Amino acid sequence: MFNTQIARKHSSETRSQILDAALALCRERGLEAATMRDIAKHAGVALGAAYYYFPSKEAIVQVYYDAVGDEHSLRVQAAFQSANLDLEARLRAVFHLKLEILHGDRRLLSALFRYTGEPEHPLSVFGPATRSNRQKSIALFRLALAGEKLPEDLAGGLPILLWALHMLLLLYFLYDDSPEQSRTHRLADSGISLFVRMLTLARLPLLKPFRGGLFALLRDAGLFSEPTSPAYVVPQEEPS
Amino acid sequence: MFNTQIARKHSSETRSQILDAALALCRERGLEAATMRDIAKHAGVALGAAYYYFPSKEAIVQVYYDAVGDEHSLRVQAAFQSANLDLEARLRAVFHLKLEILHGDRRLLSALFRYTGEPEHPLSVFGPATRSNRQKSIALFRLALAGEKLPEDLAGGLPILLWALHMLLLLYFLYDDSPEQSRTHRLADSGISLFVRMLTLARLPLLKPFRGGLFALLRDAGLFSEPTSPAYVVPQEEPS
DNA sequence: GTCTATACTGAGATAGAC
DNA sequence: GTCTATCTCAGTATAGAC
Numbered sequence: 001m002f003n004t005q006i007a008r009k010h011s012s013e014t015r016s017q018i019l020d021a022a023l024a025l026c027r028e029r030g031l032e033a034a035t036m037r038d039i040a041k042h043a044g045v046a047l048g049a050a051y052y053y054f055p056s057k058e059a060i061v062q063v064y065y066d067a068v069g070d071e072h073s074l075r076v077q078a079a080f081q082s083a084n085l086d087l088e089a090r091l092r093a094v095f096h097l098k099l100e101i102l103h104g105d106r107r108l109l110s111a112l113f114r115y116t117g118e119p120e121h122p123l124s125v126f127g128p129a130t131r132s133n134r135q136k137s138i139a140l141f142r143l144a145l146a147g148e149k150l151p152e153d154l155a156g157g158l159p160i161l162l163w164a165l166h167m168l169l170l171l172y173f174l175y176d177d178s179p180e181q182s183r184t185h186r187l188a189d190s191g192i193s194l195f196v197r198m199l200t201l202a203r204l205p206l207l208k209p210f211r212g213g214l215f216a217l218l219r220d221a222g223l224f225s226e227p228t229s230p231a232y233v234v235p236q237e238e239p240s
Numbered sequence: 241m242f243n244t245q246i247a248r249k250h251s252s253e254t255r256s257q258i259l260d261a262a263l264a265l266c267r268e269r270g271l272e273a274a275t276m277r278d279i280a281k282h283a284g285v286a287l288g289a290a291y292y293y294f295p296s297k298e299a300i301v302q303v304y305y306d307a308v309g310d311e312h313s314l315r316v317q318a319a320f321q322s323a324n325l326d327l328e329a330r331l332r333a334v335f336h337l338k339l340e341i342l343h344g345d346r347r348l349l350s351a352l353f354r355y356t357g358e359p360e361h362p363l364s365v366f367g368p369a370t371r372s373n374r375q376k377s378i379a380l381f382r383l384a385l386a387g388e389k390l391p392e393d394l395a396g397g398l399p400i401l402l403w404a405l406h407m408l409l410l411l412y413f414l415y416d417d418s419p420e421q422s423r424t425h426r427l428a429d430s431g432i433s434l435f436v437r438m439l440t441l442a443r444l445p446l447l448k449p450f451r452g453g454l455f456a457l458l459r460d461a462g463l464f465s466e467p468t469s470p471a472y473v474v475p476q477e478e479p480s
Numbered sequence: 481g482t483c484t485a486t487a488c489t490g491a492g493a494t495a496g497a498c
Numbered sequence: 499g500t501c502t503a504t505c506t507c508a509g510t511a512t513a514g515a516c
Contacts, residue, residue, distance in 0.1 A: 047484090049484075051509080119414060183460075275492085286501045287501085291492090
């Protein structure tokens with residue numbers, strides 16, 4: 001599998017030319033329709049060069065997936081540092097920044113969703129091969145919740161639950177034909193608002209049976225048990 | 241697109257030989273790995289014959305999708321007629337019968353999920369082209385809820401919500417490596433139990449703000465508004 | 481190590497003979 | 499209705515220029 005560390009060995013700009021051409025073509029016409037030959041042609045290189053840098057079309061999607069995650073981490077951290085936000089505002093930042101990054105990339109996102117039903121595939125967003133992408137994303141939700149006083153099970157589980165809901169939102173985003181996907185943004189806001197209210201409600205003893213039932217269900221589903229390296233919080237930028 | 245009505249024009253058994261071979265191969269090795277050439281060979285016909293009956297490989301998946309839906313409708317109706325079940329038992333029947341039908345077909349199901357992120361694709365389970373499959377499935381959940389006294393918005397929305405949850409369960413099913421996917425079955429039971437309890441809770445006036453918020457959210461998401469032909473209840477078997 | 485040119489393979493899909 | 503031959507094109511392989 002391609003990974004970004006190898007990139008440094010290649011001195012020229014050829015790689016990014018190919019990547020740019022690939023992403024542009026995929027944005028325009030989707031992954032299927034963007035052939036490696038077209039990509040190479042648009043990048044001004046031979047077919048072999050494209051395959052030299054990206055062993056397959058999927059490798060390009062992988063790089064895109066990683067890049068989106070990194071960009072999201074950077075922007076969320078910047079937002080959290082630049083202002084003292086409350087829980088709702090932090091969650092809104094996480095969701096809307098993601099949507100902003102993906103704005104215009106719905107066809108690329110479609111390409112990624114394609115492997116969702118194939119657990120063994122290296123690009124399955126729920127599969128073992130993308131665990132580190134997932135962990136980085138979950139860490140952002142954990143960061144958003146960091147200020148809250150929560151019982152341990154919730155503190156461990158809610159970030160994963162939020163991540164899962166955010167994946168559902170991205171699916172909604174793909175189907176959202178409103179201008180600029182404004183419906184998706186509104187849905188995110190309503191959902192976050194409801195989530196925050198429920199979090200308050202969940203502390204009421206009256207709702208214990210409900211809360212217990214729901215979270216037992218999520219725990220059974222494994223939603224609360226994605227293994228995490230305890231020390232991991234947020235991806236660090238390597239000094240170049 | 242292929243549809244089952246055309247089938248009658250083809251007199252021979254060739255079609256079902258091809259279909260059987262195709263489904264067997266796809267169950268065994270997945271859609272990608274099952275080539276049309278292999279399918280034709282296993283069915284004992286030439287490549288051209290396979291394409292004569294199924295204009296594309298996707299057409300085979302389409303036929304499978306339709307067949308699963310029809311089989312599910314038949315079994316659910318049979319279960320509901322053979323005994324007087326309460327709500328929880330009816331919902332269990334709908335969920336477990338679906339899982340039984342799909343048992344052993346996880347690779348085929350994977351193939352179907354592949355198009356979930358492509359709204360325009362004829363096989364997208366959320367797309368306009370599969371609306372009738374969806375309506376048939378939603379009708380079964382409506383049937384399961386039929387005995388309950390519900391406010392109008394819930395009566396309209398809950399079947400769609402249950403259908404959406406059932407799709408999530410199928411995704412879980414694909415990732416469930418427990419023997420015979422027993423975890424999925426248990427999760428279905430817990431989820432149904434919780435759903436029924438929540439339905440009771442939702443009637444308490446105390447929870448009005450919560451219920452209002454959640455259902456407003458789902459309505460905004462469009463989950464409650466999939467257009468339905470009012471007269472439609474359950475697919476009828478055409479007398480042959 | 482970086483890249484070009486070109487030919488090969490395998491698979492979906494089609495045309496036309498019978 | 500069925501077969502054989504063929505087309506197209508993604509992806510691969512390779513040989514070699516620099």
